[in-house]
Amino acid sequence: MLQTCALSVLMFTGASQFALVGVIGGGGSVWAGAAAAALLGSRNALYGLRLSSLLGVRGRRRVIAAHFVIDETTAMAIARDDPNLSRFAFWATGAALFILWNLGTLGGAVAAHAFSNPKVLGLDAAPPAAFLALLAPRLRAREPLAIALAAAVVAIAVLPFVPAGVPLLIIAVLVSLYGVLRTTR
Amino acid sequence: MIWAGVLVASVACYGLKLAGLSLPQRWLQDTRVQRTVPLIPVALLAALVATQTFSTGQHLVLDVRAAALGVALIAVLLRAPFLVVVVAGAATAALLRLI
Numbered sequence: 001m002l003q004t005c006a007l008s009v010l011m012f013t014g015a016s017q018f019a020l021v022g023v024i025g026g027g028g029s030v031w032a033g034a035a036a037a038a039l040l041g042s043r044n045a046l047y048g049l050r051l052s053s054l055l056g057v058r059g060r061r062r063v064i065a066a067h068f069v070i071d072e073t074t075a076m077a078i079a080r081d082d083p084n085l086s087r088f089a090f091w092a093t094g095a096a097l098f099i100l101w102n103l104g105t106l107g108g109a110v111a112a113h114a115f116s117n118p119k120v121l122g123l124d125a126a127p128p129a130a131f132l133a134l135l136a137p138r139l140r141a142r143e144p145l146a147i148a149l150a151a152a153v154v155a156i157a158v159l160p161f162v163p164a165g166v167p168l169l170i171i172a173v174l175v176s177l178y179g180v181l182r183t184t185r
Numbered sequence: 186m187i188w189a190g191v192l193v194a195s196v197a198c199y200g201l202k203l204a205g206l207s208l209p210q211r212w213l214q215d216t217r218v219q220r221t222v223p224l225i226p227v228a229l230l231a232a233l234v235a236t237q238t239f240s241t242g243q244h245l246v247l248d249v250r251a252a253a254l255g256v257a258l259i260a261v262l263l264r265a266p267f268l269v270v271v272v273a274g275a276a277t278a279a280l281l282r283l284i
Contacts, residue, residue, distance in 0.1 A: 003191050010195035020194050027242040030190030040229055041198035046222050048205015066203035122278030125253035128238040129274025135230040136261045147224055148231035155232035159240050168232055175228035179221025
């Protein structure tokens with residue numbers, strides 16, 4: 001339970017947290033889960049790139065700002081035309097989400113702790129639904145949709161032959177190769 | 186052991202965020218990086234959906250989770266909010282297990 005809460009405080013990027021928990025919960029190794037979490041967190045680096053000129057943070061404030069660089073804060077900040085409003089949107093969204101996200105995690109951890117068999121509540125079906133909901137907004141174009149379908153098929157195909165969690169790493173390597181090769185061509 | 190994974194993954198995720206804010210812009214502005222990185226979450230999330238629905242450990246399994254995913258998909262297509270999608274999936278699995 002403490003570990004769940006630590007994830008929300010320390011990692012604070014939802015998809016990565018779900019991935020780590022999902023891989024370990026599915027019987028995978030801790031390190032496969034950690035690698036999947038880090039790979040999912042790679043997009044935050046690109047968000048940081050877009051935000052850095054917008055926020056103009058240095059020194060200690062940058063150290064704090066970095067923790068808030070996630071999907072939601074980036075979306076709220078870049079949607080404003082006025083740089084002052086952008087900065088306000090970033091910090092306000094970051095702080096509000098950080099507090100609510102951690103309260104929600106605590107509530108969920110306490111509630112889950114109270115049930116001996118999470119399957120009765122269908123909690124094993126919750127993560128795939130959550131991943132699907134996170135995935136959907138990224139599928140507006142044909143290419144990501146094709147990549148998503150291919151990734152799902154390949155993951156299922158290799159799953160019986162490699163340790164749990166490793167299919168994700170295979171997918172990450174394949175999609176990176178695809179991305180790099182496609183751009184250089 | 187799990188704590189180590191939690192800490193290492195958290196540090197890695199934070200490092201990536203800080204790198205985005207700190208690294209010289211041109212590093213990450215490389216077109217290969219720009220066009221590849223957004224594809225990684227798409228592929229990983231899709232793989233997670235597939236593996237968490239159709240497997241237990243290393244075994245492929247077809248159970249109520251598949252139906253739950255179907256309901257979640259309908260919720261997503263109806264543009265339901267995140268929590269509604271998750272609850273719809275979990276509730277479907279729970280109900281089917283009761284029957």
